[in-house]
Amino acid sequence: QLQLQESGPGLVKPSETLSLTCTVSGGSISSSSYYWGWIRQPPGKGLEWIGSFYYGGSTHYNPSLQSRVTISVDASKNQFSLNLNSVTAADTAVYHCGSINNNDVWGHGTAVTVSS
Amino acid sequence: ETVLTQSPATLTLSPGERATLSCRASQSLSTYLVWYQQKPGQAPRLLIYDASNRATGIPARFSGSGSGTDFTLTISSLEPEDFALYYCHQRTYWPWTFGQGTKVEIK
Numbered sequence: 001q002l003q004l005q006e007s008g009p010g011l012v013k014p015s016e017t018l019s020l021t022c023t024v025s026g027g028s029i030s031s032s033s034y035y036w037g038w039i040r041q042p043p044g045k046g047l048e049w050i051g052s053f054y055y056g057g058s059t060h061y062n063p064s065l066q067s068r069v070t071i072s073v074d075a076s077k078n079q080f081s082l083n084l085n086s087v088t089a090a091d092t093a094v095y096h097c098g099s100i101n102n103n104d105v106w107g108h109g110t111a112v113t114v115s116s
Numbered sequence: 117e118t119v120l121t122q123s124p125a126t127l128t129l130s131p132g133e134r135a136t137l138s139c140r141a142s143q144s145l146s147t148y149l150v151w152y153q154q155k156p157g158q159a160p161r162l163l164i165y166d167a168s169n170r171a172t173g174i175p176a177r178f179s180g181s182g183s184g185t186d187f188t189l190t191i192s193s194l195e196p197e198d199f200a201l202y203y204c205h206q207r208t209y210w211p212w213t214f215g216q217g218t219k220v221e222i223k
Contacts, residue, residue, distance in 0.1 A: 106159035
């Protein structure tokens, strides 16, 4: 059974880089059956799509974040990562990674606070 | 960017009642619309894909309909565990987008 787990620091200082990793188990990130990606949910707000990729294909990003965000893949570790630079308080959110198809699987999420 | 507009923002109903949630898209999605349920502190749960297909393990009281720009999620008879937030989501066009959500709350 496919499972995803987010990891990374829960506190990031303003202007620094938020870095999260998603570890995939029970399936291969190089599978052609899924998109993979990140979404987030700021406190008290709705879901926001951050970016997604298809292994071996292009990566697409939310235009509102595109200048600051990078999603990278390490197939040897069955992981993919999110880097968001120049963070502000507006980037405080719960971040979820997921495998995306007609039977999505999402990680439980990791809370990130941007504060000095 | 494809804007998804959900209505109403809040639906106040009693257990056993029928819930009807709407999602309108700013351009045609054919039938490629997804519905999620989210409860506090939990990951979103896929309910419906391709507008009308229930995801694995989703009870039959959840149904989706619509095509083009107008879509509906119906919960035929609300169970206590159905009181939650519901989001529509499109993956037809980049960038992918979500609706702003409909909260189904207990009356």
